[in-house]
Amino acid sequence: MKPPENKPKILYLDDEPHNITALRAILRKEYEVVGCLSISEAYALLKEQEYQIVVADLKLGEDDGIDFLDDIREKYPRPIKILLTAFFDFAAAVKGINKAKIFSYLFKPLNEDEVLSTIRIAHEHYLNNALLEFKQDELEKAHEELNRFVYSASHDMRAPLRSIIGIIKVAEMEGIDDRVKHYFSLIERSVNQLDAFNLNLISYFKNNKQETVIEPIDFKEIARDIFEQFQYYPGAEAINFVINTDQKEPWMGDLFRIKIIFNNLITNAIKFQKSQITNKHIIITCDTTDLKKVTLIFEDNGIGIAEDDQKRIFEMFYRATRENSGSGIGLYIVKEALNKIGAQIRIESKPNIGTKFILEIPSKQNIEA
Amino acid sequence: MKFLLIDDSEIELYVTSRLLENAGLSSSVLTFLEANDALSHLHTIKTEDQQLPDVILLDIHMPTMSGFDFLDSYIQSFAPVLSKPISIIILSSTADQKDFEKAANYAIVKGVFDKPLDTGRLKTLLEEINI
Numbered sequence: 001m002k003p004p005e006n007k008p009k010i011l012y013l014d015d016e017p018h019n020i021t022a023l024r025a026i027l028r029k030e031y032e033v034v035g036c037l038s039i040s041e042a043y044a045l046l047k048e049q050e051y052q053i054v055v056a057d058l059k060l061g062e063d064d065g066i067d068f069l070d071d072i073r074e075k076y077p078r079p080i081k082i083l084l085t086a087f088f089d090f091a092a093a094v095k096g097i098n099k100a101k102i103f104s105y106l107f108k109p110l111n112e113d114e115v116l117s118t119i120r121i122a123h124e125h126y127l128n129n130a131l132l133e134f135k136q137d138e139l140e141k142a143h144e145e146l147n148r149f150v151y152s153a154s155h156d157m158r159a160p161l162r163s164i165i166g167i168i169k170v171a172e173m174e175g176i177d178d179r180v181k182h183y184f185s186l187i188e189r190s191v192n193q194l195d196a197f198n199l200n201l202i203s204y205f206k207n208n209k210q211e212t213v214i215e216p217i218d219f220k221e222i223a224r225d226i227f228e229q230f231q232y233y234p235g236a237e238a239i240n241f242v243i244n245t246d247q248k249e250p251w252m253g254d255l256f257r258i259k260i261i262f263n264n265l266i267t268n269a270i271k272f273q274k275s276q277i278t279n280k281h282i283i284i285t286c287d288t289t290d291l292k293k294v295t296l297i298f299e300d301n302g303i304g305i306a307e308d309d310q311k312r313i314f315e316m317f318y319r320a321t322r323e324n325s326g327s328g329i330g331l332y333i334v335k336e337a338l339n340k341i342g343a344q345i346r347i348e349s350k351p352n353i354g355t356k357f358i359l360e361i362p363s364k365q366n367i368e369a
Numbered sequence: 370m371k372f373l374l375i376d377d378s379e380i381e382l383y384v385t386s387r388l389l390e391n392a393g394l395s396s397s398v399l400t401f402l403e404a405n406d407a408l409s410h411l412h413t414i415k416t417e418d419q420q421l422p423d424v425i426l427l428d429i430h431m432p433t434m435s436g437f438d439f440l441d442s443y444i445q446s447f448a449p450v451l452s453k454p455i456s457i458i459i460l461s462s463t464a465d466q467k468d469f470e471k472a473a474n475y476a477i478v479k480g481v482f483d484k485p486l487d488t489g490r491l492k493t494l495l496e497e498i499n500i
Contacts, residue, residue: 159381162483166384166385166486173392
């Protein structure tokens with residue numbers, strides 16, 4: 001038995017029945033033409049099933065074929081729209097293209113070759129659109145899955161990493177000789193690095209997903225908390241950490257993303273210190289005098305960034321130095337978070353002298369006002 | 370002080386037990402790999418104050434019965450028949466801020482800790498809540 005034929009469907013609106021018969025005769029081998037004589041009938045048919053192509057006559061008694069095609073555009077965006085006219089009407093053509101987004105014209109009396117080729121091209125256009133739509137859905141799904149994978153993988157990796165740190169702590173408490181102690185401290189450092197990378201991936205994922213929540217922010221408190229959290233980092237205790245702020249009242253903003261930004265800039269300033277010098281410092285300046293924005297400066301006297309690298313440090317996984325064990329994701333996440341809150345970042349840096357990041361974050365009230 | 374630990378990882382149970390003992394915080398430590406088993410055990414000793422733990426350290430993400438499931442059953446069926454208050458402390462490596470917030474919303478949860486257990490911080494907390 002032959003499977004039922006699944007021909008592409010064309011809805012044809014024309015108030016003259018013999019035109020419908022004529023078009024159906026031309027297209028019957030390749031297409032199923034469903035004819036209707038009035039706009040209300042056309043609406044009813046559109047509701048029942050999907051058409052690949054809709055053809056409408058320009059003159060429909062009182063009604064206008066262009067208005068009909070324009071009218072169905074929003075609700076039925078997929079079918080390709082073709083207008084049928086008895087003579088070339090310039091004004092109608094302009095209106096058809098500009099307003100109703102008509103794909104093509106057909107002229108009466110119908111010429112068989114012209115009709116077939118126009119309809120075939122329209123159908124091809126329909127198929128391309130459908131394919132594009134399908135690919136886009138797939139892409140979105142794949143992107144979503146990738147995000148979810150990264151997120152859950154980072155979460156799952158965290159538990160065993162924390163176990164390792166726990167075991168090292170137990171071993172240290174129970175007494176081990178100095179050599180082993182040294183090895184354990186190296187393991188601990190590596191594990192903490194991996195864990196920090198993991199947490200970075202999680203914050204990258206969240207930065208993409210999380211809605212903006214506006215909360216009161218105390219910049220000094222955020223900076224202090226983060227600096228204290230990273231006291232374990234080798235050499236961190238020798239850094240003079242200074243916060244200059246004129247902030248007297250809470251500043252309203254996206255606390256979650258501002259924390260991501262502070263976290264990465266401060267840990268970078270801690271990590272990329274020069275090892276030999278004794279007067280290491282990190283200075284954070286917070287200026288809220290301009291009500292439209294807050295200006296934050298993160299300054300250190302660390303190893304600095306070469307000019308060529310300065311353009312690239314915000315790229316994903318770009319690492320400007322072999323020294324230190326960054327993964328190259330931190331500043332990328334900073335940039336992504338800054339983008340989400342509409343903030344700007346500038347860098348001033350000289351190798352061996354130090355680095356200054358200057359941030360300008362627009363205040364929320366002004367964006368809304 | 371008597372501790373009861375619930376965690377689906379044997380390594381975690383071992384590490385936390387040793388940390389507690391080495392810090393001199395615990396007189397006894399009872400461990401459970403399944404929150405369900407811990408709950409049944411608590412039910413069998415609910416009237417015997419001498420045997421009941423002072424502190425429960427609870428993980429969040431566990432198969433079959435999660436830390437939150439445990440808290441819900443505990444509040445519903447166990448806490449009302451209990452003669453002595455037990456402090457519950459969350460010990461989890463979750464990186465999800467929402468987990469912390471959810472846990473902190475339980476009135477019976479006295480603290481939320483990242484792994485591995487910071488025994489110094491635990492000691493301070495237990496002194497504050499007066500156990």
